[in-house]
Amino acid sequence: MARVAHSRVTAPAPVLVAAAVLAAAIFIFDTVTPYGMPIAVLYVIVVLIAGSFLPPRGILVTAAACAALMVLSYVL
Numbered sequence: 151m152a153r154v155a156h157s158r159v160t161a162p163a164p165v166l167v168a169a170a171v172l173a174a175a176i177f178i179f180d181t182v183t184p185y186g187m188p189i190a191v192l193y194v195i196v197v198l199i200a201g202s203f204l205p206p207r208g209i210l211v212t213a214a215a216c217a218a219l220m221v222l223s224y225v226l
Contacts, residue, residue: 165199165203166203168199169196169199169200169212172195172196172199173193173196173215173216173219176189176190176192176193176195176196176219177219177222177223179192180192180219180220180223181223181226185224190220190223193216193217193219193220196212196216197209197212197213197216200212200213
């Protein structure tokens with residue numbers, strides 16, 4: 151059986167920095183808004199950006215980081 155090579159486009163550094171800045175902005179916005187507002191759903195945008203460029207392990211790390219930010223925002 152032939153192996154199929156999967157190629158991914160490498161992420162330019164500005165895109166990854168923008169995703170990190172977006173995650174930080176969502177965290178701040180989620181922390182200062184009242185509890186009942188579903189702001190944390192915006193972390194999906196960060197994970198989708200990561201999904202465009204990162205390998206599966208990178209996507210999982212990004213999702214775990216976003217989940218940790220969400221929990222930290224809830225605790226604060």
